[in-house]
Amino acid sequence: MINAIIAVLLILASTNTMAAKIYKCKNSKGQVVYQSNKCAADQTKDKELNIYVPKSQPAANNYYRENRYQRNYNRDIDRILEDHDIRQREIAEKYNREIERIDRQHCQWYKDRLANIEEEWEVTKRQGYNQGQKNRYKLDVLDAKRDIQRECN
Numbered sequence: 001m002i003n004a005i006i007a008v009l010l011i012l013a014s015t016n017t018m019a020a021k022i023y024k025c026k027n028s029k030g031q032v033v034y035q036s037n038k039c040a041a042d043q044t045k046d047k048e049l050n051i052y053v054p055k056s057q058p059a060a061n062n063y064y065r066e067n068r069y070q071r072n073y074n075r076d077i078d079r080i081l082e083d084h085d086i087r088q089r090e091i092a093e094k095y096n097r098e099i100e101r102i103d104r105q106h107c108q109w110y111k112d113r114l115a116n117i118e119e120e121w122e123v124t125k126r127q128g129y130n131q132g133q134k135n136r137y138k139l140d141v142l143d144a145k146r147d148i149q150r151e152c153n
Contacts, residue, residue, distance in 0.1 A: 107152040114144035 025039035026032055121137045129137075 103151065107148065110144060110147040110151050114141065114148060117141055117144055 023035055023037065023039055024032060025035060028042050117137070117140045121141075124133055124137070
């Protein structure tokens with residue numbers, strides 16, 4: 001039991017608080033005034049109060065500081081994410097431009113292929129051709145036009 005009382009006293013003594021005396025006085029007009037100094041001669045003392053107040057308020061200061069650090073951290077994270085999003089968009093745009101360039105090249109290649117097939121057929125027509133060559137030409141033209149439709153649209 002004595003050990004428990006000593007432990008409680010040690011805990012109370014080690015807390016970060018101090019006692020402040022507050023005086024409740026009445027001035028000459030009868031108004032109640034609370035003050036930290038003793039009542040003046042023209043005031044009547046009503047009560048003397050012992051109030052325990054913390055020596056400092058580190059919790060509030062730490063809360064503000066931690067919130068400030070958290071806000072700064074959140075702002076930094078937002079900036080990083082925004083930069084990341086911007087970079088991702090730039091990369092995606094660059095990728096899309098490159099894909100479009102490659103698609104245009106493929107389209108042009110198939111158009112050139114069709115033009116070459118038609119030029120070769122004109123040469124073959126002037127030299128004379130058989131039915132097999134004519135059928136081959138028609139199939140090549142159909143394939144080339146199908147490729148152009150697939151690649152250029």
